[in-house]
Amino acid sequence: MNILAPVSTIMSTRLVTVSPNDDLLTVKKIFDEHNIHHIPVVRFKEIVGMISKSDFLAFLLGDSVMGHAEGQSLEDRLKAHKAEEIMTRGLAKLEPDDRINVALELFKLNRFHAIPVVRDGELVGILTPHDIIVALSEEKAPASAYRQSENK
Template identity: 55%
Template sequence: MNIIAPVSTLMSTRLITVNPDDNLEAVKTHFDEHSIHHIPVVRYKKIVGIISSADFNHFLRGFTRNEQDSLLESVRLRAWKAEDIMTKKLAKVEVSDPIRTALEVFKTNRIHALPVEENGELVGIITTYDVICALAEEEIKLEDYNR
């Protein structure tokens, strides 16, 4: 992996997002139906927050799985909005920033996802998973291995 390449070479652009006013039932649906761990919260193409699966699970903690609790969970999910649990103070990178910048932000802040912007608008997301996949796909050169 070339760490001076732009983050655009690794970022995901097929984003699943929610609006700050969307209820948490919509957030739950996205987490349940897609294999994702972060949902950007967007208003007019601008990122205003992010909800991680850990944030969401923290919100749900304390519920057991009997019929009455299931009803209470459903009511709670419809009553709360994405903006109520999203992380608001976000680290972000620009589409042209080098991957090295994203790695430094991940390391320093111990986060796992970074929104990627271009001209102030959300255009992608880069995650530690993206970095791991890129590293795992690299070819191992025998001469490098024998050193």
């Protein structure tokens, strides 16, 4: 992997998003049905926040500890809350032409695990450490990198 390549070469572009007004039951269904750990929150194609699976699970734990109305189902409790209530705001963002090394530095310096990629304010992808690992794992090492033991 060339760390000077643009992030657009390795970012995920098949995105599942929610709007700020979507209820948390919708968020739960997305996490349940898709193998993702971050859901971008968008308003008119512009990213306004991100919900991580950790954010969602922390909400669930806090919600159950706070003991909402007796007899209220989880489904009803999730329908009563909106995505914007638990989303992270003020996200770091990349542009498609930003270099992978810039993304690596952002991951190193910050405690987040997904960076939205935007073009002209519109969400076009997400970059995660997993995307970088996949790109690295798909590279073929040169034959000289392998040393065979003489004592087999």
